[in-house]
Amino acid sequence: MHRLSRRGFLGAGVGTVGAAAVACATPGGGEAAKGGQGDEATDAQGADAAPLAGQTVAFDGPHQAGVQTASQANLALISFDLNEGVDRAGVRRLMNLWTEDARALCGGKNPVGGLEPEMVQTPANLTITVGFGEPLFDKIGLPDQRPGFLHDIPAFEHDDLDPRWGQTDLVLQICGDDAISVAYAMRHMIRSGVDYAHTRWFQRGLSHADGSMADGTTPRNLFGQKDGTVNPHGDEEYDQQVWIDAAADGAPDWLDGGSVMVARRIAMHMDEWEKLDRNSREVVIGRDLPEGAPLSGGDEFTEPDLTKTDETGLPVIDPKSHMALSRDDEKYDAEQRLLRRPYTYDLEPEPGSGDASNSGLVFLCYQRNPDKQFSAIQRRLDGGDRLNEWITHIGSSVYALPPGVGEDGDSYWGQRLLEA
Amino acid sequence: MHRLSRRGFLGAGVGTVGAAAVACATPGGGEAAKGGQGDEATDAQGADAAPLAGQTVAFDGPHQAGVQTASQANLALISFDLNEGVDRAGVRRLMNLWTEDARALCGGKNPVGGLEPEMVQTPANLTITVGFGEPLFDKIGLPDQRPGFLHDIPAFEHDDLDPRWGQTDLVLQICGDDAISVAYAMRHMIRSGVDYAHTRWFQRGLSHADGSMADGTTPRNLFGQKDGTVNPHGDEEYDQQVWIDAAADGAPDWLDGGSVMVARRIAMHMDEWEKLDRNSREVVIGRDLPEGAPLSGGDEFTEPDLTKTDETGLPVIDPKSHMALSRDDEKYDAEQRLLRRPYTYDLEPEPGSGDASNSGLVFLCYQRNPDKQFSAIQRRLDGGDRLNEWITHIGSSVYALPPGVGEDGDSYWGQRLLEA
Structure with missing residues (x-):
């Protein structure tokens, strides 16, 4: 008897839980497959003994994973600026590399050229999500493709913003239930992109462990408050609140099916x-x-x-x-x-x-x-x-999060933008 | 059908897995009950939906928990120095307080006076372990009770030691599978002791998530190496390598059944x-x-x-x-x-x-x-x-780790030392 984690049943309307989560572009939301069993990954560890190890969240789909996905236990949010001289063609190569690497890592597979195949065997619901910051668009010569709402959040009276956690060209949000797998994925993505971009800041975060909260329970923060009670539930509310409809939202076409992430650091x-x-x-x-x-x-x-x-x-x-x-x-x-x-x-x-x-x-x-x-x-x-x-x-x-990748959409992150 | 985590079966020779882990002083090692189901704690969350939440490690026993306990996913190592003017009687009061608080927290119960009962409901294998540093013994007027081997590790040629992570009077090692529970336990213990001791440094650490490794698998570090292959297994090897026999080791009586922890920060x-x-x-x-x-x-x-x-x-x-x-x-x-x-x-x-x-x-x-x-x-x-x-x-x-507490031993951490 195999126990699937609560996370397999949360986060999305379509409850696709099963094998081959990696390759499939599930209609209605790739992220729906969170908690599916990646067959590749479990072979190495023995599924029954390590129920969390091989759980994967589908990488391909109309939206990027890591948004409509129940919060995993660990967050590594890493921001980057482009290296001097990297142009649109360079960013295209970077996104090709990163998309392939992220798909492999999230599926429990060794990325091309990866020297540490032992470190990818426990994805434990790993997701990797990319975002584009306002400064990117001028640097790649596409200022007209910047959505009008992608700019600094207005200054507020009670803010005490430290530029140490400020705006950058790119961001990777890496989430997963195993801290060591998240740490390795972060290292791999940084190394993989080193010819094109360098890190600006890291923000590590923690949430409740998989298996420590009953299904549907809202997690608490350190003030003891439940945080997330009024979040959207189900595809319809995600479409209303989260996923961009380019025509309705006055957003550029390349962002159709994407979203906008605001990252505030709050002491x-x-x-x-x-x-x-x-x-x-x-x-x-x-x-x-x-x-x-x-x-x-x-x-x-x-x-x-x-x-x-x-x-x-x-x-x-x-x-x-x-x-x-x-x-x-x-x-x-x-x-x-x-x-x-x-x-x-x-x-x-x-x-x-x-x-x-x-x-x-x-x-x-x-x-x-x-x-x-x-x-x-x-x-x-x-x-x-x-x-x-x-x-x-x-x-x-x-950051603007481009839509997901897969058979019916972009073949790599941001393709429609970068080939505009 | 209830799934117990792999951690329930590791770490100790006596496989006591069952209810009432909090109150029992299991012969042969209280820490053996890791993974036992704290009935108090699971009521709040629903055991089947959150299999990790209510798992507890027995607090009472001949040895402190958190040593012969399979590594949990999160570590908070916090060091303290005594406040100005705190003497032996003060340390005795601190240890009384901390022992009661740690027993409650590790059992998923609200400590006396705790204002956040919601934050203690998911112990998830929480352990809290205390250690006494070399400087403590002079400060409490008991230099003769300091074991001869409790002193700075000799300087080595390749060391590049930062005093920021140096020796202190006291340490608390807090480990657990849920990061938020560990963070709360740390806050509570710091507040609880604030009249007697103040923090010097925190060292946070991560290991594999519960459920992400097959039973008996040795965890890997970020170099990709398995780390811990030659560790002791079973009570006999723990007695040979880890637990102090005061007579045989030339140690003071109060440390019989204790151990010595060396904490090295290694970049x-x-x-x-x-x-x-x-x-x-x-x-x-x-x-x-x-x-x-x-x-x-x-x-x-x-x-x-x-x-x-x-x-x-x-x-x-x-x-x-x-x-x-x-x-x-x-x-x-x-x-x-x-x-x-x-x-x-x-x-x-x-x-x-x-x-x-x-x-x-x-x-x-x-x-x-x-x-x-x-x-x-x-x-x-x-x-x-x-x-x-x-x-x-x-x-x-x-740090010298005093033995465990319970019916057959000290009634609070370090009693035999502090009432010497």
Whole structure:
């Protein structure tokens, strides 16, 4: 009897769970195959003894994997700038290389020329996702192909952005349930691209382990909050909120079926937060801690009643709470919802800082248009969110994620852009 | 049908897998219960849907957990110095607090006064282990109770030690399969002890995920080597190599049943290592890459034949290889073997360093006497190990681990020392 992980059943509408996840371009979403059993990979380890090892997420499909995929335990977000003199032809060669390498690694296969075949045998739901930053388009001589909404997130009053985590030409998001496989995939991708691009920053993140959360449970961050309750579920909501429809969104054709990732690094001031009692923590968020239910009642997935008042006439959900302010706009349900896929960072305090913690979120969100989605919400939060006292945005970058690759689409990442 | 993880069957001779892991002091080794099902913890999440969540490692027993326990996916190693003015009575109160808190956290229960009961529900094989550093003994007025072998590891020629990772008064080793639970446990223990001790450094480490390796498989490090092949197996070898027999080892009585942990931070120069072809990598180590078998033949667990020569008369295993030099002493089998429990670190490169990687090992090893075990081996390696070209020891510290707690022993960590 073989146990499949919870992740095999989450994240996408089409529950394709089975063999040959690597080669197939599943109609309706390649990423749906998360948790499928890559036959190649399990031979080496013995499937029954290591149920997680050979689980693969389909690489090919209309959308890139790693977005509509249940969060894996580990994140390595690596950004790059092009090397001096690399032009559009160079980026085309890089994307050809990276696409082949990523497909092999995510399928538990040794990439061409790889000297460490032992290190690829446990993909454990590995996904590798590419993104293009605003500066790339001038460098490859295609400024007209830059989508209008691909620019720096507007400056907000409470931001304290460090250029160390700033905008770059390219990004790779590598996620997986085995930290060693993620570390190896990162090394391989960096080496593979070394003639074309060099690293700018790494952001490592952690989430709950595969098997540590019941199916459909929303993960918690270090403030103890459930984070991701209002995320989209199912293909229809992903189409509404996440995947770009080029014609409807006024986006260039090459981005049809893609998305936009906003990566914010958010420091969480643990020492101060932990001085609050539980009631205050719940007021700040607008939800209770045990269930993540709105303070107006119900369970985690009950719609909050922002108009409900207590016996003294005060609103039960503070209008300045994080949850209330996020939603306080008539456009919220119509166009501002987005996919959040946050990871926790928890590092050594900077030497000499005197801090006892260096923790926070690598907050990743995905949407069709960051001007209308992330920035619209963040403008409200910046103006009054009670939570601002305990968090600071310290890094910001934005990347257009080209659509997936496979039989019916691009043969390598960004083909329609790079052969424009 | 409930699937227990591979970790439930590893790490100890007594395979006690079952309920009530928290309260029982299993004869022969409390740590043997790793993978047992903490009933308290699973109620909250649903055991079948989250098979890893409620798995607990018994806290009470003759030895501390976290040593004879199969490596979990995450390590947080945190060191502390005593606050100004904290004396023996203060340390006694700290150890009382920490023992109770660690027992609760490892059992998936809310520690007394804990404001985040939601964060303790997925212990996922959490272990918390305490160690006492050399400087502690003078500070608590018990210099005579310091074991003679508890001092800085001798300086070696190839060391490049950074005091940032140096000796401290105390250490907590927190390991678990869920990164968020480990992060929370670390926060709780730091806060709990804040009146008595402050943090000096954190060392975070990663290993393979639960479920990603077949039973009994030796994990690999980022050089692609299997690391831990010659570790002890079973209670008898642990008694020979790891657990202190106070009378036989000339150690103070309070340390009977304890051990000594040496923590070395070892930078691995990935960029240079990856320039080697596979054959050269195997010569440097003395083992092949696919199986970890000695180059003299056989499989991973075959004894190497250091005298075997090829047709030209040269030794098949280079005498300067890492494996050959580790063993090149008549005392090796009799008294130098030890337990290695290495974790990988894989961090952002230091800003401005120009490096493309910042990777290596938090190399933890456990023994009865570091003078006779770690230092004896390291002296040979420092003198000639071919691997020295690709690794540098950059941090060093040593801690005496008091024995476990429970009905038949100390009622809190270090009781026999602190009430001496």
